[in-house]
Amino acid sequence: xxxxxxxxxxxxxxxxxxxxxxVSLSVERGTFYSLVGPSGCGKTTTLRLVAGLEEPTAxxxxxxxxxxxxxxxxxxxxxxxxxxxxxxxxxxxxxNVAFGLRRKGVAGVxxxxxxxxxxxQLAGKDKRLPFQLSGGERQRTALARALVLxxxxxxxxxxxxxxxxxxxxxxxxxxxxLQRSVGVTFLxxxxxxxxxxxxxxxxxxxNHGRIEQTGSPQELYTxxxxxxxxxxxxxxxxxxxxxxxxxxxxxxxxxxxxxxxxAAATITGSVFLGNCIHIQAELAGxxxxxxxxxxxxxxxxxxxxxxxxxxxxxxxxxxxxxx
Numbered sequence: 001x002x003x004x005x006x007x008x009x010x011x012x013x014x015x016x017x018x019x020x021x022x023v024s025l026s027v028e029r030g031t032f033y034s035l036v037g038p039s040g041c042g043k044t045t046t047l048r049l050v051a052g053l054e055e056p057t058a059x060x061x062x063x064x065x066x067x068x069x070x071x072x073x074x075x076x077x078x079x080x081x082x083x084x085x086x087x088x089x090x091x092x093x094x095x096n097v098a099f100g101l102r103r104k105g106v107a108g109v110x111x112x113x114x115x116x117x118x119x120x121q122l123a124g125k126d127k128r129l130p131f132q133l134s135g136g137e138r139q140r141t142a143l144a145r146a147l148v149l150x151x152x153x154x155x156x157x158x159x160x161x162x163x164x165x166x167x168x169x170x171x172x173x174x175x176x177x178l179q180r181s182v183g184v185t186f187l188x189x190x191x192x193x194x195x196x197x198x199x200x201x202x203x204x205x206x207n208h209g210r211i212e213q214t215g216s217p218q219e220l221y222t223x224x225x226x227x228x229x230x231x232x233x234x235x236x237x238x239x240x241x242x243x244x245x246x247x248x249x250x251x252x253x254x255x256x257x258x259x260x261x262x263a264a265a266t267i268t269g270s271v272f273l274g275n276c277i278h279i280q281a282e283l284a285g286x287x288x289x290x291x292x293x294x295x296x297x298x299x300x301x302x303x304x305x306x307x308x309x310x311x312x313x314x315x316x317x318x319x320x321x322x323x
Contacts (some may be wrong), residue, residue, distance in 0.1 A: 003065070004029040004152050004185045005050070010059035012045050019045040021209040022059070027153070027187065027202070032179050034188045034196040037206035037232070043189045046206070047155050050187065051080050063152055079146035080155040085138050087130040087145075093117070093137075094126035097144045104149070116148040120178065135163045136171055143175075147182060156188045160195065172198055193233045197221060205229050230316050237289040239263060239308075243316035246292040250309050251279060251300060262309035265289065267300045281308055 005027040012020040020042040027033045035043040048054040050061060052073035061069045068076050079100075087096050098113045106112075117123050120140040130138055139159055146154050160168045160175075176199050179186050190196055196203050197217040204214045205228075213220060213229050224230035227243070236243045242261075256262055265281035268288065272295070279291045279300050289308055300306065 001026070002029045003027065004063065005187065006060075006062040007046070007050070008060040008062070010046065010049060010061065011057045012042075012049060012054060013057040018209050020049065020056075023206075023209075023211055024059075025204050025211060025214060027185060029152075029185055030183050031201040032176065032186045032188065032199055034190060034200040034203045035206060036190055036193060036196040036203055038191060041206040042209040043191075043206050044157055047080075047157055047187065047189050050153070051078060051155050052076050053080075077152045078155055079149055079151040079153075080157065081139075081142045081146050081159045083158045083161055085130075085142040085159070087138060087141060089130050092127050092129055093122060093133070093141050096130070096141055097148055100145060100149050112148055113144075116144040119147065119182065120144045121174075134167075136167050136174075139163070139171060140174075143178065147184065151184065153185045153187055156186060158190055160190070160192075168195075175199065197233065205232060207232075224316060225318070227318055230318075235290060236316070239283065239287070239289065241317070243318075244289075244310045244314055245316075246278065246290045248310055248314035249289060249291040251281070251291045251293065251306050252309065253304075253306055255307050256309045259312060260309045261312060261315070262307045265306055265308045267302050267304045267306060269302055270300065281306060283308070 003026050007023055007025050010020060010023045023046055035046060037043050045054060049056050052071060056069060060067055063076060088099065094113055097116055098109050101109045101112060117126055120143055122137065122140055122144065125137065133141065160171055163171060172195060188199065200217055202214065203217055203220055205212045205220065207228050213225050220229060221233050224233065230236050230243050235246045237246065237249055263283050265283050268280045268282050270280065271278045275295065276292050277295055277297065279293055281289055281291065283289060291308065
């Protein structure tokens with residue numbers, strides 16, 4: 001396994017709380033690796049520790065097999081794309097991208113800058129100032145500035161959060177294609193589970209400063225090891241301690257046959273989402289569950305009696321200590 005980044009028992013304690021506690025993870029070279037979790041879970045602090053912007057209380061950080069735990073930010077071969085992009089407002093796109101190369105005194109600045117701008121589809125906009133760019137163009141400028149220095153790892157701190165929803169989806173696709181084309185390792189922080197699932201090769205789910213689970217997007221979504229991971233990565237109906245995803249929750253007007261589990265319920269409402277309909281139903285105990293059905297299957301009406309059912313293979317069950 002070709003590891004580019006390793007965190008070993010990494011912790012960051014402040015006087016009033018512990019932001020990161022004994023975090024260990026391994027990132028393979030060339031992967032898109034995401035840290036996800038709710039606000040305050042420690043994901044951004046972890047990123048800042050890797051960048052050298054925070055000093056750990058305990059643990060080690062290894063980059064390409066070498067310990068960099070106490071190195072200054074400028075000594076680490078990593079570059080950060082911040083949430084607000086942190087572009088120099090008085091410098092053109094070209095000069096923003098060239099800034100780091102000139103600071104390092106490398107040769108061939110013009111060739112490298114123009115190649116980076118071509119890579120992020122900003123050729124021809126090199127003379128514009130940041131205020132003359134769209135949100136997506138500012139993000140691409142920040143990416144070009146990071147990539148032109150050829151870092152071992154690019155650190156991205158929620159770089160899509162400032163974009164409007166439609167542009168955000170477009171930039172997801174562009175970000176993934178860019179990472180694939182250059183082959184550099186991305187360590188990406190987000191609280192958006194859909195973003196993480198659609199972009200990542202590997203994901204670490206964090207909660208209260210610790211890593212709850214790591215794995216591929218499909219593994220984490222279909223085989224979560226705790227209720228927290230299951231609920232954070234998508235909707236879950238909890239029926240008698242068993243979790244069922246809305247897309248695996250079925251409705252029928254008669255009791256289903258075969259190897260199924262079911263419960264009587266009453267339709268309480270529905271929400272049209274374009275590509276699907278979420279139908280809400282109340283179980284006998286008062287619990288609300290949601291079934292995701294195709295847009296043409298919205299014939300259920302509020303007050304109607306139905307059977308909510310699912311296949312046992314779709315159940316998510318956790319030990320009591322992981323509830």
